[in-house]
Amino acid sequence: MFKLTRLLFFPTECSAAERQAVTQQLRDAVAQSPMVKRCMLEPTLPGVLNGGDFIWHMQFADEAGYRACLAQPHWREKVEALFEGKTFKKYESVAYQGGLSGARPVRLGYGVYRTLIMTMRPGSSAQAVAQFEKELSGMPRYISSIKNWQMSHATEASGSRPWSLVWEQEYENLEGLTGPYMDHPFHWALVDRWFNPECSQWIVDKVLCHTYCKFKSPVLGPDA
Amino acid sequence: MSGETVYIVDQMTSKPGMGHALLDAYMQRYAPDAKQRGMTLEHTWVAPPVWLEDGSNTLFFVWSVKGAKGVWGSLIAGRRGNALDKWWWEDAAAMIVSRERFFLSNPSDIASLTNV
Structure with a gap:
């Protein structure tokens, strides 16, 4: 499996409803991406260190599937736009072959x-x-x-x-x-x-x- | 697991002629903060027992803490900020040829220490 993990840090002032809307947008994008074989998007637990508010973890059959996912028009518009904008205070991202x-x-x-x-x-x-x-x-x-x-x-x-x-x-x-x-x-x-x-x-x-x-x-x- | 004694040993070999200076620096600039972090200094040893003017002395500092929580208490507090980094990797390093830190226990405590 090839994997992508992103740790999402919302701005402090971001409401629960706003966070819910963003995470739903990510879930929707995943649902439209058959190359994502497994997805976990869960809030972190207290005590993390530079761990973010949510862990977003996805798995692909291989690196080609990962790249195909990122190349989808809807992914660029609905997902990458969030990360390029000010939706998140910051994020940590790592892609890797298991x-x-x-x-x-x-x-x-x-x-x-x-x-x-x-x-x-x-x-x-x-x-x-x-x-x-x-x-x-x-x-x-x-x-x-x-x-x-x-x-x-x-x-x-x-x-x-x-x-x-x-x-x-x-x-x-x-x-x-x-x-x-x-x-x-x-x-x-x-x-x-x-x-x-x-x-x-x-x-x-x-x-x-x-x-x-x-x-x-x-x-x-x-x-x- | 409860409060078994865990020993933390620093073994340092000084640069030639710097054994005594290394001891003084360790005791003045490292030891007080280590004690604040819950470490108890049990032994301070030097080999050979003469300050060498053109040779290296090896210093041994034997500290003790209680159990895993004592170990983490001594470690985590020291990782905030960069003071310890500077001590070990700049100040002390200037006087040291080699060093090693060991975490030890009495063999009879292994069963309880690993029963977590």
Whole structure:
């Protein structure tokens, strides 16, 4: 699957009704786009960091489908016009081919989707980045609350940074993220060193997107 | 999991002749803020136990915090702003050949630390 994730930041003064109208316009555009194989547009939960008000996530069969979607006249008129105008205070966007992934043998219905969108500090060595990615993708082996996951490299990105890496997970509930994911020593004693300016391993830019929302059906794993 | 002791160890090898200056800088410019972030300094060690004039000393600082929440408490507060970035990547870096930070526990605490 090829994926596009956009984090939508509405102006503070934008009313709930106005937000509803905009998100409905996006849903309508998706409904008219057969190349979109899966779509999730959900409000973020409290506690996100540069995570936006909504997560808009779409999946396509391949990159050609993604490009065909963006090239549609109605997409340019109804969707891109929103992003080029002042509808949003800002947005973060990343398009990527789905990368290394895994899933636990559990069928998720409702749950919590979380994505971490990041980029590396200038000068980070390829060897360090490879070791970081190895450790990051090793988290699900030790942290059982991660049910489905995928680590992907960005093809296109815009927003606060030239995003390069996307780390997605699905949990049965928010506690899986705020509890075991955060509390496990594999996270804070190993993986976090790459995010930590106090450690010599630090390579991940401090500006990142840590965001999550409830989902009604999974977008990762075998049931997606 | 409850409040197991987690140790945070900074191991730093100084540039030749700068071991004592590195110790002083660490204690004056890093340690006070670390204590504010909930870290307790348990040990300060130097090897070899003589300040080398034309060689490198290796310093070890052993801190302790309580459990994962103590670790995150010490980390997150330090990531606001750029003061720690500057300390580690400019000020301290000017006196250091190499450094490493370790997060450790007693082996008997692994079962409870990983039972999350």
